Amino acid sequence: MKKYWFWISLILLIIIPLIFEFTMSQNSEHHNWWSSIPAFWVLFGFFGCALLVIFSKTIGKLFLDRKEDYYDDK
Amino acid sequence: MMINEFVIPPAIILIIGAFVLPLLRKKIRSFAFLFFAFITLFYIWNLPDGAIRIAHIMDYSLILCKVDALSRIFGLVFSFIAFAGGIYAFHIKETGQQSAALLYAAGAIGVIFAGDLFTLFIFWESMGFTSLYLIWARRTKESRESGFRYLIYHVFGGGMLFIGILMHISETGNIMITRLFSGGSISSWFILLGVAINAAIPPLHTWLSDAYPKATITGAVLLSALTTKSAVYVLIRMFPGWDILVVLGVIMSIHGVVFAVLSNNIRGILSYHIMSQVGYMVAGVGIGSAMALNGATALAISNVLYKATLFMGTGIVLYTTGKDKLNELGGLVKSQRLTMCLYMIAALAISGAPLLNGFVSKSLVIGSAGEANHNIAMLLLHLASVGTFLSVGLKLPYFTWFSKPKDKNLVAKAPPKNMYIAMVIVNLLCILYGIMPSLLYNLLPFPVHFKPYNMHHLVETIQILTFTFIAFWLLRKKLKPHKGIFLDFDWFYRRPAKLAKRIFVDSVAVVFDKADKAVEYVTKKSVEFGRNPYIIFGKFNSEKTYTPDKYRPPIRLLLLSILAAFIFIYIIGLF
Numbered sequence: 001m002k003k004y005w006f007w008i009s010l011i012l013l014i015i016i017p018l019i020f021e022f023t024m025s026q027n028s029e030h031h032n033w034w035s036s037i038p039a040f041w042v043l044f045g046f047f048g049c050a051l052l053v054i055f056s057k058t059i060g061k062l063f064l065d066r067k068e069d070y071y072d073d074k
Numbered sequence: 075m076m077i078n079e080f081v082i083p084p085a086i087i088l089i090i091g092a093f094v095l096p097l098l099r100k101k102i103r104s105f106a107f108l109f110f111a112f113i114t115l116f117y118i119w120n121l122p123d124g125a126i127r128i129a130h131i132m133d134y135s136l137i138l139c140k141v142d143a144l145s146r147i148f149g150l151v152f153s154f155i156a157f158a159g160g161i162y163a164f165h166i167k168e169t170g171q172q173s174a175a176l177l178y179a180a181g182a183i184g185v186i187f188a189g190d191l192f193t194l195f196i197f198w199e200s201m202g203f204t205s206l207y208l209i210w211a212r213r214t215k216e217s218r219e220s221g222f223r224y225l226i227y228h229v230f231g232g233g234m235l236f237i238g239i240l241m242h243i244s245e246t247g248n249i250m251i252t253r254l255f256s257g258g259s260i261s262s263w264f265i266l267l268g269v270a271i272n273a274a275i276p277p278l279h280t281w282l283s284d285a286y287p288k289a290t291i292t293g294a295v296l297l298s299a300l301t302t303k304s305a306v307y308v309l310i311r312m313f314p315g316w317d318i319l320v321v322l323g324v325i326m327s328i329h330g331v332v333f334a335v336l337s338n339n340i341r342g343i344l345s346y347h348i349m350s351q352v353g354y355m356v357a358g359v360g361i362g363s364a365m366a367l368n369g370a371t372a373l374a375i376s377n378v379l380y381k382a383t384l385f386m387g388t389g390i391v392l393y394t395t396g397k398d399k400l401n402e403l404g405g406l407v408k409s410q411r412l413t414m415c416l417y418m419i420a421a422l423a424i425s426g427a428p429l430l431n432g433f434v435s436k437s438l439v440i441g442s443a444g445e446a447n448h449n450i451a452m453l454l455l456h457l458a459s460v461g462t463f464l465s466v467g468l469k470l471p472y473f474t475w476f477s478k479p480k481d482k483n484l485v486a487k488a489p490p491k492n493m494y495i496a497m498v499i500v501n502l503l504c505i506l507y508g509i510m511p512s513l514l515y516n517l518l519p520f521p522v523h524f525k526p527y528n529m530h531h532l533v534e535t536i537q538i539l540t541f542t543f544i545a546f547w548l549l550r551k552k553l554k555p556h557k558g559i560f561l562d563f564d565w566f567y568r569r570p571a572k573l574a575k576r577i578f579v580d581s582v583a584v585v586f587d588k589a590d591k592a593v594e595y596v597t598k599k600s601v602e603f604g605r606n607p608y609i610i611f612g613k614f615n616s617e618k619t620y621t622p623d624k625y626r627p628p629i630r631l632l633l634l635s636i637l638a639a640f641i642f643i644y645i646i647g648l649f
Binding site for chain 1: 331332333335336444449452453456457460461464529530532533534536537538539540541542543544545546548549552553557558559560561562568569
């Protein structure tokens with residue numbers, strides 16, 4: 001039952017803003033280059049998150065990860 | 075203007091509190107803590123704009139207290155959080171921590187109301203030392219070591235600030251806190267460096283991510299609120315419009331979120347997000363327009379509120395399970411539903427979800443970046459927002475409360491009720507400001523012409539958050555926490571610390587050791603020589619002490635023969 005509500009609300013959260021985005025008037029105050037890309041913030045949220053995860057984990061693996069006792073005096 | 079004599083600097087109330095507290099009976103100390111914090115809050119609320127208190131010391135007139143819209147709003151939120159922190163720590167019966175917390179809050183509030191650089195510096199330094207106690211009071215090996223690094227960092231920062239202040243005074247002859255202009259003299263840069271350390275601007279931020287996760291559970295709540303935000307206040311006062319701050323602020327906000335993804339410690343994640351959030355504020359100060367400064371102020375206020383709540387939530391997890399590593403936590407939702415819900419409200423607030431205070435304050439900063447045509451900064455700040463939701467809103471709660479527990483026997487005992495009450499109170503304010511932003515906007519230093527709730531902004535925010543969630547859900551396996559630490563800029567002093575120790579401690583010890591031995595040898599030999607000078611003639615005189623009788627006959631003989639020789643020469647000379 002809980003899962004059911006979770007999916008419904010998720011789908012609503014995806015669809016309603018999209019409907020509004022394509023029906024409302026253009027934002028006249030600030031017009032940036034990304035304003036003309038449809039569903040820009042959808043892509044931004046998704047790929048931004050993926051980028052952050054992958055980038056952080058990669059530099060972690062390549063350079064930064066150490067054992068817990070790395071700084072301890074031996 | 076209010077008459078001078080009647081204005082008591084608000085910090086004084088807390089300082090009195092800190093000294094009265096140990097004299098009271100144990101049972102009423104927690105009440106007394108709340109009393110003093112509340113009186114301060116009430117008093118600041120009633121201080122009129124323009125109230126001023128001047129003390130004349132030697133040739134200088136120090137402005138101990140000066141009230142305007144900017145200092146009032148910071149003072150209000152600081153005293154409020156001292157009060158809420160008092161509720162959260164109500165069960166703590168340790169006078170040292172309580173007094174240190176009051177003095178720490180007094181330091182922060184003193185900085186806020188200081189009108190001249192000397193007063194500022196004194197409160198600034200007092201903040202460093204009292205907050206250190208809240209780290210050391212955890213009484214673990216890690217907190218002790220990390221506290222020492224914290225101390226060295228802040229002493230260094232204080233030193234830079236003091237150098238800057240002295241140079242500034244000798245250049246201008248003015249001790250008032252005034253706006254400094256970029257490209258100005260070297261003294262401004264020293265002051266900026268000192269403030270940047272407290273604001274945790276990279277690469278000078280590592281004291282924060284190092285020490286805050288190791289502080290006491292209740293101390294971390296105040297730490298998260300006061301030090302960095304009082305530095306932001308000084309930045310707003312003195313450095314608006316410094317372009318370099320835009321760059322540093324954006325770097326800072328991204329640096330924080332990237333490292334929060336790596337962090338395995340729940341309070342470590344939050345510490346990096348203090349940095350990320352302060353990055354927004356620093357960028358706002360750098361942009362320097364009225365809207366940006368309003369944004370920096372509003373975000374600082376909001377951040378104090380939700381960040382404190384987040385630290386309270388993770389504090390409850392640590393208090394009830396004794397664990398703060400994500401790889402050891404999981405599946406706690408059954409026993410901690412209330413904690414999780416209260417935490418999530420604050421987590422959504424920091425992520426900028428609508429109806430909460432993060433939404434109405436973050437958008438001021440990002441909007442001002444857009445107005446100033448800092449397009450790249452604007453996008454990167456949005457990205458930092460994505461990262462905030464990712465780490466604080468998704469990763470931390472997922473691996474703490476929802477993922478499969480690694481330890482089946484992990485149970486959470488019940489925390490004291492006062493911890494929940496504190497969280498509820500601060501959360502209510504987050505929601506109140508979120509629903510009625512005008513309450514917050516009216517307190518800001520400049521008039522606000524900004525409506526956060528417009529369709530574009532709502533659509534944008536909901537899309538970002540929803541799709542961040544979807545990406546997180548798909549990538550959650552990648553984020554699985556594992557044991558270990560990671561390098562940050564602290565490598566540059568912690569790793570060479572071993573080398574430095576070898577050069578400055580070990581090698582010095584070797585030299586001293588050798589010198590010690592040499593001195594000992596010389597002393598020993600001279601004593602022996604003093605006892606029996608004949609030993610310099612070698613082995614055949616092996617006795618340790620000089621016995622005159624032994625040498626009397628040969629010396630007598632020698633002297634006699636010399637005398638005889640003189641007499642002989644003399645007699646020959648006569649003829």
